[in-house]
Amino acid sequence: MMINVSSISEYVYCPIKVYLRQSEGCNIQTPAMLRGRLVHEVRRGFEELLKRNLWSVNEKMNAKTIFEILMEDVHEFVEKTLIKYCENNDMDPESAKTISRDLKDDLELESWLMAVKVWKIVSTNQKSGSDIADMFFPPVLLEFSIENLEMKLRGKIDRIEIMDGYYYPVEVKSGLPPIKGVWKSDALQIAAYSLLMEEEFNREVSVGFVDYMGACQRRPVFMDVNLRENLLNVLEEMRMMFHQGAVPEMVQSPKKCAKCEYSDFCEYAC
Numbered sequence: 307m308m309i310n311v312s313s314i315s316e317y318v319y320c321p322i323k324v325y326l327r328q329s330e331g332c333n334i335q336t337p338a339m340l341r342g343r344l345v346h347e348v349r350r351g352f353e354e355l356l357k358r359n360l361w362s363v364n365e366k367m368n369a370k371t372i373f374e375i376l377m378e379d380v381h382e383f384v385e386k387t388l389i390k391y392c393e394n395n396d397m398d399p400e401s402a403k404t405i406s407r408d409l410k411d412d413l414e415l416e417s418w419l420m421a422v423k424v425w426k427i428v429s430t431n432q433k434s435g436s437d438i439a440d441m442f443f444p445p446v447l448l449e450f451s452i453e454n455l456e457m458k459l460r461g462k463i464d465r466i467e468i469m470d471g472y473y474y475p476v477e478v479k480s481g482l483p484p485i486k487g488v489w490k491s492d493a494l495q496i497a498a499y500s501l502l503m504e505e506e507f508n509r510e511v512s513v514g515f516v517d518y519m520g521a522c523q524r525r526p527v528f529m530d531v532n533l534r535e536n537l538l539n540v541l542e543e544m545r546m547m548f549h550q551g552a553v554p555e556m557v558q559s560p561k562k563c564a565k566c567e568y569s570d571f572c573e574y575a576c
């Protein structure tokens with residue numbers, strides 16, 4: 307059975323969730339999942355707008371003007387995407403409104419941070435808007451589907467950034483990072499993408515990144531021996547679970563169960 311990389315984080319949260327989804331065919335779409343997909347869609351378009359808008363920046367502008375230029379068409383784009391998304395998915399208008407407000411706040415904050423950086427660069431280095439666009443947005447492969455039959459692993463990488471011939475997997479998360487480093491589940495996800503990319507592109511992938519949009523922070527994940535071993539152990543446990551129906555030992559957590567979409571019918575729920 308092929309393992310989907312996205313189910314690794316779910317497995318780390320609670321193995322039973324993956325078991326129910328994969329073996330019992332339960333597939334519940336939670337509001338959080340719908341929200342996550344929408345946020346991804348908006349962010350893809352936002353990045354395109356930023357790239358386009360950066361071309362209009364010049365060295366005579368101050369940070370506020372640059373911010374206004376970066377935000378050109380962004381609010382309209384968010385609204386349109388949201389309306390289209392609500393029509394195609396069953397999302398209630400109140401949740402859509404909250405998501406829209408949060409998204410606009412986040413995108414404004416990011417644009418402000420970027421405007422200040424861009425202003426610093428154009429005012430001191432006389433770079434053009436197109437140079438800056440290249441500087442901030444390296445060549446990228448978006449939503450890259452990847453699989454390896456031998457490893458029985460597949461996934462869709464949010465971004466693969468390419469710099470000086472090196473390939474970097476990037477996972478975009480809407481939430482907050484831990485105080486230090488990245489969440490264990492995110493590290494394992496990057497590790498799995500790195501393995502798949504090494505096979506696909508025939509080159510070493512020694513580092514990847516997690517973009518925590520809730521804090522506008524990018525955190526690195528280094529592919530060391532421990533992380534690789536950890537990933538291989540988790541994959542092995544998952545395979546055992548699927549093939550032998552062996553549910554691994556786990557400590558039940560009332561906190562996790564309370565937030566879990568399977569709590570109504572999961573026999574392990576507490």
Ligand code: SF4
Binds near residue numbers: 321558563568
């Ligand atoms: S209800 Fe609890 S035990 Fe069951 S899948 Fe969810 S988190 Fe796991």
